[in-house]
Amino acid sequence: MKHFLKITLFFWIIVSSAQPKLEMTPKGFLPLEVEMPNQPVNKLIEQSKSWAPYYNEKGFDVFDVTENSLTIEAPYENGYYYYNLGVKYNFDIQYSLKIVFGENQKYTLTFIVKEIYIDRVPLKTTVADFFTSEGKLKEDFKDVKPSLEKTANRIVNSYIAFITP
Secondary structure (H helix, E strand, C coil): CHHHHHHHHHHHHHHHHHCCCCCEECCEECCEEEECCCCCHHHHHHHHHHHHHHHCCCCCEEECCCCCEEEEEEEEEEEEEEEECCEEEEEEEEEEEEEEECCCCEEEEEEEEEEEEECCEEECCCHHHHECCCCCECHHHCCHHHHHHHHHHHHHHHHHHHHCC
């Protein structure tokens, strides 16, 4: 049984580290380029439209649909958190996922945090506000980067798994 757990843990680490990951910067999230499944682009567009209601049960919008791209926008509860004086604050986000299928057998995912909410009240905060002018994460927001990256990667990895046969 011990060996089985060790082997399972080893493979889980390998698989989780092999998945593409989004990284948050002062300018937002860097676009992610992923290998395209061996399917026609029009089928991938339709699968993308099917993923939106599957993943975003609280509402979504699919717009800017072209022959090789589309954008999905949706809310996400508890998108990130941070602690201040020992108190945890959870924030909801409205995100946008732009998907562009290229000709080079790759597609690009661009994740954008459109709005941030607390208790359904929109804030004027943006991702850039979590960083200093030198591009370093502000001390008060050290929990924001890993928690928001985890949310963004959860969304993107769900999408990738959904359209990959």
